[in-house]
Amino acid sequence: xxxxxxxxxxxxxxxxxxxxxxxxxxxxxxxxxxxxxxxxxxxxxxxxxxxxxxxxxxxxxxxxxxxxxxxxxxxxxxxxxxxxxxxxxxxxxxxxxxxxxxxxxxxxxxxxxxxxxxxxxxxxxxxxxxxxxxxxxxxxxxxxxxxxxxxxxxxxxxxxxxxxxxxxxxxxxxxxxxxxxxxxxxxxxxxxxxxxxxxxxxxxxxxxxxxxxxxxxxxxxxxxxxxxxxxxxxxxxxxxxxxxxxxxxxxxxxxxxxxxxxxxxxxxxxxxxxxxxxxxxxxxxxxxxxxxxxxxxxxxxxxxxxxxxxxxxxxxxxxxxxxxxxx
Amino acid sequence: xxxxxxxxxxxxxxxxxxxxxxxxxxxxxxxxxxxxxxxxxxxxxxxxxxxxxxxxxxxxxxxxxxxxxxxxxxxxxxxxxxxxxxxxxxxxxxxxxxxxxxxxxxxxxxxxxxxxxxxxxxxxxxxxxxxxxxxxxxxxxxxxxxxxxxxxxxxxxxxxxxxxxxxxxxxxxxxxxxxxxxxxxxxxxxxxxxxxxxxxxxxxxxxxxxxxxxxxxxxxxxxxxxxxxxxxxxxxxxxxxxxxxxxxxxxxxxxxxxxxxxxxxxxxxxxxxxxxxxxxxxxxxxxxxxxxxxxxxxxxxxxxxxxxxxxxxxxxxxxxxxxxxxx
Numbered sequence: 344x345x346x347x348x349x350x351x352x353x354x355x356x357x358x359x360x361x362x363x364x365x366x367x368x369x370x371x372x373x374x375x376x377x378x379x380x381x382x383x384x385x386x387x388x389x390x391x392x393x394x395x396x397x398x399x400x401x402x403x404x405x406x407x408x409x410x411x412x413x414x415x416x417x418x419x420x421x422x423x424x425x426x427x428x429x430x431x432x433x434x435x436x437x438x439x440x441x442x443x444x445x446x447x448x449x450x451x452x453x454x455x456x457x458x459x460x461x462x463x464x465x466x467x468x469x470x471x472x473x474x475x476x477x478x479x480x481x482x483x484x485x486x487x488x489x490x491x492x493x494x495x496x497x498x499x500x501x502x503x504x505x506x507x508x509x510x511x512x513x514x515x516x517x518x519x520x521x522x523x524x525x526x527x528x529x530x531x532x533x534x535x536x537x538x539x540x541x542x543x544x545x546x547x548x549x550x551x552x553x554x555x556x557x558x559x560x561x562x563x564x565x566x567x568x569x570x571x572x573x574x575x576x577x578x579x580x581x582x583x584x585x586x587x588x589x590x591x592x593x594x595x596x597x598x599x600x601x602x603x604x605x606x607x608x609x610x611x612x613x614x615x616x617x618x619x620x621x622x623x624x625x626x627x628x629x630x631x632x633x634x635x636x637x638x639x640x641x642x643x644x645x646x647x648x649x650x651x652x653x654x655x656x657x658x659x660x661x662x663x664x665x666x667x668x669x670x
Numbered sequence: 671x672x673x674x675x676x677x678x679x680x681x682x683x684x685x686x687x688x689x690x691x692x693x694x695x696x697x698x699x700x701x702x703x704x705x706x707x708x709x710x711x712x713x714x715x716x717x718x719x720x721x722x723x724x725x726x727x728x729x730x731x732x733x734x735x736x737x738x739x740x741x742x743x744x745x746x747x748x749x750x751x752x753x754x755x756x757x758x759x760x761x762x763x764x765x766x767x768x769x770x771x772x773x774x775x776x777x778x779x780x781x782x783x784x785x786x787x788x789x790x791x792x793x794x795x796x797x798x799x800x801x802x803x804x805x806x807x808x809x810x811x812x813x814x815x816x817x818x819x820x821x822x823x824x825x826x827x828x829x830x831x832x833x834x835x836x837x838x839x840x841x842x843x844x845x846x847x848x849x850x851x852x853x854x855x856x857x858x859x860x861x862x863x864x865x866x867x868x869x870x871x872x873x874x875x876x877x878x879x880x881x882x883x884x885x886x887x888x889x890x891x892x893x894x895x896x897x898x899x900x901x902x903x904x905x906x907x908x909x910x911x912x913x914x915x916x917x918x919x920x921x922x923x924x925x926x927x928x929x930x931x932x933x934x935x936x937x938x939x940x941x942x943x944x945x946x947x948x949x950x951x952x953x954x955x956x957x958x959x960x961x962x963x964x965x966x967x968x969x970x971x972x973x974x975x976x977x978x979x980x981x982x983x984x985x986x987x988x989x990x991x992x993x994x995x996x997x
Contacts, residue, residue, distance in 0.1 A: 359928065366928075441993055441994070442994055471996050471997045472981055475981050475985055475996050476981060482986075483693055601946060602949055603689060610942070614937075615939075616853075616937040619936075622928040626808060650997070651980045653977065654799055654802050654976070654981075655978055669798055
């Protein structure tokens with residue numbers, strides 16, 4: 344029997360979940376739920392579209408609801424709300440608010456007898472897992488996370504709000520020398536500026552003061568002032584041609600020491616290079632939906648993260664197959 | 671209360687476990703067990719040494735027994751034997767025989783009401799986990815494993831058996847062009863020869879026929895004939911000075927595609943660079959001992975692998991700490 348998936352919210356992430364579910368023979372898409380007018384929305388796979396309010400009447404048709412809203416305002420409300428009625432998975436990524444989001448969702452899922460898995464994706468998600476594994480194996484060591492090269496949506500939006508800017512794309516790029524220093528095992532103390540640079544591609548309005556725009560960007564508090572930031576002015580045509588993708592990725596590098604007196608050094612490095620940040624995140628969400636389904640069938644309830652999931656639960660293969668083919 | 675660890679077998683791996691346990695504040699070393707004369711053996715931490723036969727009388731003093739024997743002859747007997755009496759962890763690494771070893775150990779551990787975790791280390795172990803995670807997230811893709819640069823003990827031994835060879839060290843090295851081809855996402859078909867080269871450092875006896883030794887190495891079936899092999903003759907002094915370490919490592923690279931028509935490519939890369947192959951393996955064994963202890967406390971029994979372990983169980987940190995610090 345297939346795992347029946349519901350998608351709540353149909354932006355980049357929801358569409359990515361739709362693609363990923365299509366590629367999983369053990370799953371089927373039961374429906375897409377939207378706050379927009381359902382008839383205004385055409386899904387790629389012709390899956391049925393329902394109004395978000397219709398979800399609660401479909402509890403017996405959906406095994407796992409994947410929540411594809413944003414972390415700023417959607418998920419803090421939606422995840423605890425739906426965790427009462429469905430097994431749910433979300434990609435909540437506001438790191439500082441994870442403990443609160445976990446507590447809210449845990450209480451709701453336990454009341455409903457459901458399993459909720461929060462903060463799936465790559466960071467939080469696969470990067471978090473790699474920090475945990477590496478730290479558990481080499482406790483006398485240090486983990487470093489670098490992001491990029493990739494598009495930062497929040498920083499791109501911040502540039503777009505500057506007067507005279509028509510469109511903008513911001514890339515976060517790890518500093519190669521910082522990566523090398525970390526890999527060397529020297530456990531360097533690195534400032535914000537030493538770890539990443541920011542590269543901005545901006546389409547300015549005709550007649551706009553480009554130098555004023557550049558100054559507004561590089562001095563912007565929180566977003567840019569602590570980084571070495573480069574601003575490139577390009578045409579709308581170049582923007583469309585060269586910067587329409589949403590690539591991202593990065594590195595988790597952990598170095599640690601073992602031996603009688605720490606005489607041996609080790610480097611554990613995990614790297615992602617993603618053509619599509621939302622589609623990769625969606626693919627993690629879908630694997631987590633499989634795990635959540637199994638955990639609920641086992642009788643578990645409450646809020647989980649990838650830290651709590653036996654890795655085998657993410658795979659459609661049996662224990663025997665995994666041991667024979669992958670161990 | 672500390673987790674009380676026993677070490678069965680005191681070679682490179684057992685000593686590595688001793689170092690790793692010393693570095694874990696939540697653990698203590700209850701004893702080292704050996705088939706040699708106990709009084710002949712001096713442990714680094716002055717832990718007590720017992721004859722292997724004394725182990726069974728110490729069941730109430732040991733929470734997890736870490737089995738540090740070899741995969742060829744020790745572990746196939748020891749792991750099922752001790753799994754009846756102790757929670758155990760081993761590093762069984764004969765990939766083809768894992769299903770059989772699992773079945774034997776599972777039956778024994780279930781009879782004894784214990785938890786056994788087999789095939790911990792880096793391959794099998796952390797590399798296996800990365801193959802599983804990557805394949806579950808990006809099922810439309812392919813995983814490649816490369817080993818090295820590192821010392822292959824079995825291949826070094828094979829060279830030492832050639833007449834006229836006094837000492838030898840063999841390094842396995844991934845072919846850079848193969849790594850690049852895999853990272854490109856082209857999913858190349860790679861032959862054995864295209865993936866790795868073998869680099870041999872040999873000390874020849876005085877007057878030995880070096881060309882004959884070289885020929886014997888490069889044409890050796892199974893070990894070398896399918897590889898591009900380079901032989902360097904060096905002095906015993908150079909061997910001691912430059913080749914006394916046991917470094918190893920390698921790469922698991924998975925590429926996969928997502929999107930409506932697979933239009934987006936992704937690369938997941940996990941890399942290890944280890945100064946000491948046995949000490950890193952030992953560090954994984956010790957983290958697994960923590961997980962095994964917790965799984966038994968929960969009421970689980972039987973044989974497990976890293977695929978079955980919720981990652982959080984490997985870490986001494988609490989769920990709250992992990993979510994706040996690492997997620």
